[in-house]
Amino acid sequence: MSASSVKRIGVVGAGQMGRGIAQVAAAAGIEVVLCDASQELADKGKAQIGAVLGKQVEKGKMPAEERQALLDRIQPAGAMSAFGSADLAVEAVTENVEIKLRLFKEADAALPPGAILASNTSSISITRLAAATSRPERVIGMHFMNPVPLMKLVEIVRGVQTSPATYESVRELAVRLGKTVITSEDRPGFLVNRILIPFLNEACFALQEGVGTPEDLDAGARLGLNHPMGPLELADLIGLDTVLAIAEVLHRDLGDDKYRPAAILRNLVAAGWLGKKTGRGFYVYDDKGQKTGRSLER
Structure with missing residues (x-):
């Protein structure tokens, strides 16, 4: 899978990081499914993105039409079953290994067989998360910095099982999102x-x-x-x-x-x-x- 073939991504978690990832992906022309534990939380996440972009419109930094087009590319969802046509999913929930393992198993079951599963974790072992899935070679760390729309860096983390093709696809995608990439092996805390x-x-x-x-x-x-x-x-x-x-x-x-x-x-x-x-x-x-x-x- 090449970065240009990524047409639709799923984001797990509509908190601050998940919203930021959804926003930059939608700004790059990618369809996004923004998922949280309930439809209400996912809807709230999209509304918060809209409010942030609304301020940019008020300041003359973004045309209103561009804001609406970006928001139209974000679909809120209360369950990962909506990831059925996603090319890649990014998990962006709290830094708790047990929660991440559970959500990785759910995302693995919901995604198409060839899709990539990434984590925005800032410290938890990618190798361990990958081992909980049926696609360990297509699991990778994609650590965005906070706030995602403003910070230029993405730290890509290769687990023991991560394939070169997965790494290259995610590296290209990060560049497509306007980010600069650094690469870390799977060690505690990674680089940053x-x-x-x-x-x-x-x-x-x-x-x-x-x-x-x-x-x-x-x-x-x-x-x-x-x-x-x-x-x-x-x-x-x-x-x-x-x-x-x-x-x-x-x-x-x-x-x-x-x-x-x-x-x-x-x-x-x-x-x-x-x-x-x-x-x-x-x-x-x-x-x-x-x-x-x-x-x-x-």
Whole structure:
């Protein structure tokens, strides 16, 4: 299968990442089935894409006709049975291996025999996911960055079983979607999160040890390292539950205590303070996602 032959894709999960993947695929002229646990959630996901694009229309960055044509290419669905004519499916759900394994089995059963099954996982073994399917040679990691429509990178991850033809088809598809590709072998955290998560976790340790304030830590990274966001701000954007899940994968699978998650990160997740998506993480956010203060003021 070549990238140009991909006419229809399925996206599993209508959350932030799934919506972004659906949007960029539809913008490239590909028909998309956006699936979630219920028709209501899938419809809501499409509506949120429409709202984001509506703002672009208001600002004169997109013609209204183009917005409507893009939305017309997205079909919401409450079950993966709608993937029957898809050439490729991308799973984009929470970073939990048991959930992903269950959904991979369901997607494998729903997809045509020749279709590719990809995961947007940021840390979980592609080899393990592939082994749960009847098409292990056509399973691959296709890790988009957040927010998908703005970030140019796609990290492709080859499992032990991934065939060269599958890799090449997915690489070409990523380029068709306007992305730059990097390739990782199937190792914990792959390339991006193997570097990023220890950085974010070390900022958590520095904060809990009182080395500096959240504002100082973030300003230090922005102005001293020329990063667009500080580590605590970025963790809040990613979602602290996701950061913790990846840190736990690194710690467990690499077996090195340098990857152990900081207690402050565990505590915030336990409190349900997961970052911007809950309105509170290391910082407190208003309804527009703007910071209004720190969470841990005493």
